Structure formats: structure tokens, C-alpha cells
Amino acid sequence: MKRFYFFLGWIFFLTGAVLAQDKIVKLKIVETSDIHGNYYPYDFILRHEAAGSLARVYEFVQKERETYKDNLLLLDNGDILQGQPCAYYYNYIDTISLHLAAEVLNYMKYNAGNMGNHDVETGRAVFDRWAGDCNFPILGANIIDTVTGKTHFKPYEVLERDGVKIVVLGMITPAIPVWLSENLWKGLRFDDMEETARKWMKIIREKENPDLVIGIFHAGQDALLMGGKYRENASLEVARNVPGFDIVLMGHDHTRELKKIKNVEGDSVLIMDPASKGGVVANADVTLKLRKGKVVEKHISGVLTEMKNYTANKDFMARFAPQFSDVRDFVSKKIGSFTETISTRPAYFGSSAFIDLIHMLQLEITNAEISLAAPLSYDTEISKGDVFVSDMFNLYKYENMLYTMKLSGKEIKDALEMSYDLWTNQMKSPDDHLLLLREKRREGATDRASFKNFSFNFDSAAGIIYTVDVTKPKGEKVTITSMADGTPFSLDKMYKVALNSYRGNGGGELLTKGSGISQDELKDRILFSTDKDLRYYLMQYIEKKGVIEPHALGQWKFIPEEWVEPAAKRDYEYLFGKVEK
CATH class of the missing domain: 3.90.780.10 (5'-Nucleotidase, C-terminal domain)
Known part of the structure; x- marks a missing residue:
């Protein structure tokens, strides 16, 4: 009997020791996309109050940061430089000051951004200046410098939180030449999304050995061939056909989406799209169980969170009041x-x-x-x-x-x-x-x-x-x-x-x-x-x-x-x- 109790006690001890090694890490992933210059809760075109805006998103993010601290990752999915006149003003009128879009995203502590087609539309002088003003990387794995053959922007960003390695891979729809004059993107080319994803996923797996891979793609989900050679809106195709993504954040089509799909290996991929203008954010919760430093369990869920329930953040509005005044004078x-x-x-x-x-x-x-x-x-x-x-x-x-x-x-x-x-x-x-x-x-x-x-x-x-x-x-x-x-x-x-x-x-x-x-x-x-x-x-x-x-x-x-x-x-x-x- 003594042996039995000793054995039982030993089992409990071993179980407790194993459990003591388990570590739970919780992450919050927040995506904005297609903001189109809606930094303020004000429509400078119609000159009245407006819904959405990064000012409301910041209020939401700050409340979430009270719980998640640095484990909240904030990502933007492009088309932020065109739309409301406050974007136009800092694109073309005031080209000396820090670009307002960069200042706002820096203030909100974004972790990474992505290029959109309307960002390219502003021209290289504008989008390169904006990207240089950002304190975080702007991504573009399929935007290639035609002289060097290398990516013009960083292809992916590595973020580490509580022993968890997260990789964010950014891509843009390659159909840019169908829409925009070459003088706006001279010296660049836009490669196919699926081919690019395959290339970089191999590199990411071998070099980074990530625990979580997020794709942030400025492309929708209804794929079609444009101009006879550009695969537009290929986000779902990439999510399905290129194994390795845990989450794919979409944009470009201004349409809300939230669902899970199976990739070709049978793994689940969370698909999210927050539409446009900061009216909604894609809001994903990731819970990982680590044992001896390795992820043994992963739970991912998401919701689309309405920003209409959040007031514009007062600190944000005060910080950017001078720029607001300059733009209002311009449009008046x-x-x-x-x-x-x-x-x-x-x-x-x-x-x-x-x-x-x-x-x-x-x-x-x-x-x-x-x-x-x-x-x-x-x-x-x-x-x-x-x-x-x-x-x-x-x-x-x-x-x-x-x-x-x-x-x-x-x-x-x-x-x-x-x-x-x-x-x-x-x-x-x-x-x-x-x-x-x-x-x-x-x-x-x-x-x-x-x-x-x-x-x-x-x-x-x-x-x-x-x-x-x-x-x-x-x-x-x-x-x-x-x-x-x-x-x-x-x-x-x-x-x-x-x-x-x-x-x-x-x-x-x-x-x-x-x-x-x-x-x-x-x-x-x-x-x-x-x-x-x-x-x-x-x-x-x-x-x-x-x-x-x-x-x-x-x-x-x-x-x-x-x-x-x-x-x-x-x-x-x-x-x-x-x-x-």
C-alpha cells in the first residue's frame, strides 16, 4: 500500500511538473484597411461629422491595450493615402511636414502597414516619403525593384511576444498596371500573389520557424484575371493553396468578411476583411499553449468590431488639431x-x-x-x-x-x-x-x-x-x-x-x-x-x-x-x- 501511494504521489508530481511548464500566451490582432484618408471623425468633403475614422479606432485600441499591453498587434492593410482631402493635402500641398498619415499611424503605434493600389496611385515621390516617415515597416513582398530584383519594401515583419514568434507577410494586388500610369510606379513591378507567397513561405519557415503566420493582403476574395495576365483579388486562393497561414487579413474590395476555410493540407485559416473607412476593425483573438518553449495548442477566433460604439479619442483629436485646422482651411x-x-x-x-x-x-x-x-x-x-x-x-x-x-x-x-x-x-x-x-x-x-x-x-x-x-x-x-x-x-x-x-x-x-x-x-x-x-x-x-x-x-x-x-x-x-x- 505504501508503494501504491508513493507511486500515485510520484505521478501527481510528474503531472504537476509538466503542467508547470505549460505557458499560455494570448494575442490580439487588429486590422484596419481602406481607411481612405478617414483619420478624423469628420467628412471634409461634405463638411459634417462622420462615422468610422482612425480616431475611433484608437479609442478601441487603447481600451484593448489595457488588457493585452504589447500583445496587441495593430496592422494596416493599405489605401490610406487617398480619399478624404486630409490625405490629398499632405500628399501634394504640404510636402514639407511629416505626412499626416505617418504621424497618425506612429502615434497609434502600428506594428506594420501594407501597400494598397490607391497608395501607389499617389506616385513614388509621395508613397516613398510616407513610408519613410513611418516608424514601422510598410510591407510589399510582391512589389519588386526592376533594377535590383529585390523587394522595394520589406516583404515581411517578425514580431516576438512572450516567447511566440509571429510573422506578418504583406502583398498587394498585382493588377496595378491595369489601372495606373507607369510614371506613378516607374522602376517597379508587381508579381503574382500566389507565386510570391510560395517563395516567401518557404523562406519564412526555414529561416524564422514561426509560431503564427499572418498574411495581410490588399486584395479581395473574388479572383479574376485582369488585362490577360494579372490575378486580381487572389487572397482566398493564396490562403487555400499556400499552406502555412494561420490568418489572412484582406482588404481592397470594401466588403466585410469573416469566415474560416481549409487550406490544401486541411488546416484552418481565419479570413477577415474590415471593409473601409474605419467603420469596422478585424479583431482576432489568438491563444497559444507553449510547452518547453514550443507551441502545442493554438486557438484562433475573430469578430468584426463596429467602431460606431466608440467615441473619437480625445488625446488623438487634441494631438492632431493643428493639422485638422490646416485641412479645413484648405477645403473651405x-x-x-x-x-x-x-x-x-x-x-x-x-x-x-x-x-x-x-x-x-x-x-x-x-x-x-x-x-x-x-x-x-x-x-x-x-x-x-x-x-x-x-x-x-x-x-x-x-x-x-x-x-x-x-x-x-x-x-x-x-x-x-x-x-x-x-x-x-x-x-x-x-x-x-x-x-x-x-x-x-x-x-x-x-x-x-x-x-x-x-x-x-x-x-x-x-x-x-x-x-x-x-x-x-x-x-x-x-x-x-x-x-x-x-x-x-x-x-x-x-x-x-x-x-x-x-x-x-x-x-x-x-x-x-x-x-x-x-x-x-x-x-x-x-x-x-x-x-x-x-x-x-x-x-x-x-x-x-x-x-x-x-x-x-x-x-x-x-x-x-x-x-x-x-x-x-x-x-x-x-x-x-x-x-x-
Whole structure:
């Protein structure tokens, strides 16, 4: 009996000794993505209070740090340098001060950042300056210097917390050349995400032997091939096909996502996407059990945490009050006046004053014969009366250059055919929708939630007279009757066409897939490019004119009108709630 009790006691001792060696480490991973200049809880464009913002995120993070201390890892997933005027101001106006985006992220103690396509859009002078101002690494494993063959940014960051080694690998969608002028990213190339992930995962495993691997990818989950060679939105493909990731943090598509998937080896990967503008953060909890310094158990879960329940952090607002004041003064400058209120809402149903103003400005600035343009903001307006710098971010949302390109009449028609196919339903009866709409709205994507396709690809034209028959199938909707001055339009003739650099580089694929121009040939079609963004020239134009009289040109319309008019009223109400008088 004594032996039995001695043996039993020895077992308890050994068990206790083993358990005493176990160590539990808890980590909190917080991701922001697609902030688009929303550092403050204030909309400098509409000039009123706004939801979301990094100021609210900081309040949330500080509360979480009370529990997690340094075990909270804060990561940003790109598209932080474009959107609100406070980003534009420190990109192009005040280029001497530390970039506000860097100062804010430093203050909030981010551990790593990632590049987004709209960060590249600001140009190398801007994004390299911003990255240099950050006190933490900006990642970009698939952004390659074409001279050295090495990554332009750090490919991954190693973080150690309580004996746990965490590796964060950052990548961007490689489709940058489809959207942005080469002068903005000259000397760089953007490699395929999956190939890059395989390369670096091998290096990470052999060199770092990590306990936790996080992928932070500025790409969504609905993969597609763009420009015939760029795999866009490949985050899920990487998570599935490249074993080793525990968490994949997505961005770019402005759509909330939270789920777990199995990779090819059967391991679970947590997928998260916090949409945009700091309205939500991706919030992951990681619990690891270590025995003799090695991870023996790993539990990972996540939630999307709403920031509307958090007030803007007072210390944050006080620290960045001077910059807030500078930006507010900038956007409050009057540049002219409009005789009429213009809105993007009518632009979906026919010729409209909003889009036709852009057409007229593009044609006048370039002396082109034809203009192509789309509503870049889903739902916005500029009121009649005094017009301010802030209104220009409503008139033109992105920092696109203005191109003049040579396109044949057939290429113009084919581009419009694809545009209206993305834009309109094929009506089979008067009761059908005029517009091509989603059955369900995309949560967290309120800027384009109702359309099946992105409204910034809904190009209309000016300089030609044409109709769009919505009863016709794809490729047969558009009939061009003449040039705007009544002279003949020819499918065989080459025309000078004004359009933005996004479209001219192949964005939306209207010129590649629609017109049949190869991605490589697009460069040769560019006759002229502005050296500054189109918004800059629009501001100059309006300031010079003083008074602008916006009006619809009436150069195109949907037919048959007896079907279109009642359908347009129904769809307007579906999109916007009520029909304007």
C-alpha cells in the first residue's frame, strides 16, 4: 500500500511538473484597411461629422491595450493615402511636414502597414516619403525593384511576444498596371500573389520557424484575371493553396468578411476583411499553449468590431488639431459658383448635368473630339451657389490623370457596348429593371451596394449622338448616329478621345476586353497625359471661369422610351428611396 501511494504521489508530481511548464500566451490582432484618408471623425468633403475614422479606432485600441499591453498587434492593410482631402493635402500641398498619415499611424503605434493600389496611385515621390516617415515597416513582398530584383519594401515583419514568434507577410494586388500610369510606379513591378507567397513561405519557415503566420493582403476574395495576365483579388486562393497561414487579413474590395476555410493540407485559416473607412476593425483573438518553449495548442477566433460604439479619442483629436485646422482651411477655399445643383443620381438613367460637366471640361482641356467618363461616386451632389475645394472631391473622387488617346470608331462603340452591358439589364418586358441590380446588397459596401457591377465603370460618351436600346442583348445596344456637330461618325476612323488614366490603362477592361486592345498596346495609343491629377485641372478650370452653368448635353438616351421611363422611376426609388420632383 505504501508503494501504491508513493507511486500515485510520484505521478501527481510528474503531472504537476509538466503542467508547470505549460505557458499560455494570448494575442490580439487588429486590422484596419481602406481607411481612405478617414483619420478624423469628420467628412471634409461634405463638411459634417462622420462615422468610422482612425480616431475611433484608437479609442478601441487603447481600451484593448489595457488588457493585452504589447500583445496587441495593430496592422494596416493599405489605401490610406487617398480619399478624404486630409490625405490629398499632405500628399501634394504640404510636402514639407511629416505626412499626416505617418504621424497618425506612429502615434497609434502600428506594428506594420501594407501597400494598397490607391497608395501607389499617389506616385513614388509621395508613397516613398510616407513610408519613410513611418516608424514601422510598410510591407510589399510582391512589389519588386526592376533594377535590383529585390523587394522595394520589406516583404515581411517578425514580431516576438512572450516567447511566440509571429510573422506578418504583406502583398498587394498585382493588377496595378491595369489601372495606373507607369510614371506613378516607374522602376517597379508587381508579381503574382500566389507565386510570391510560395517563395516567401518557404523562406519564412526555414529561416524564422514561426509560431503564427499572418498574411495581410490588399486584395479581395473574388479572383479574376485582369488585362490577360494579372490575378486580381487572389487572397482566398493564396490562403487555400499556400499552406502555412494561420490568418489572412484582406482588404481592397470594401466588403466585410469573416469566415474560416481549409487550406490544401486541411488546416484552418481565419479570413477577415474590415471593409473601409474605419467603420469596422478585424479583431482576432489568438491563444497559444507553449510547452518547453514550443507551441502545442493554438486557438484562433475573430469578430468584426463596429467602431460606431466608440467615441473619437480625445488625446488623438487634441494631438492632431493643428493639422485638422490646416485641412479645413484648405477645403473651405471658394473657387467659383454653379448656377444649378448637380447630382450623380440622374447619371444612371440618361444624359446628366453632373457627368456632362466632366465631359465638357475634358473636351475643353484636351481639344479631343470625344470624351468618355463615368460617375466615380455612387451617390453625391454639389449644390448650386458657391463652390469650394471640398466640392471638387465630390466632382472627381480619384487622383486620375487625364489622357488623350487615339481610338477607332469601332473601338469606341465596343467600349460603350461593354459599359452599358455592365450597367443595364436586358429588358424583356416593361416590368423588368432598367438597371443591372444585385438581388442582395453587399454589407459594408454602401458606395456600390445595389449595382451588380461597379458604377465607376459606367462610361457614357460626349461628342457623339447615340441611343442605347435596353431590349437588345450584349453587343447590340448602342447605335451611334453622328458626331455631336451633325457630321458623320465612322467606325473606321481614328478619333482623339479624352478619358481618365484609370480607363486608359485598362481599368474596368472596357478598352481591353471591350474594345479588344491588348494591355501592351494601350501605351502606344496615348497621345497626351497631364502631369497632375484631373481634379487639379478641374479646379483650375472652374476658378478661371468663375461661374459654371452645368447642364445635360442630351447627346444620348435609353430606348424604347415607353419602357424606360417607368422602369427608371422604379429603379430610382429602389436605389435612392424616392423619386425627385
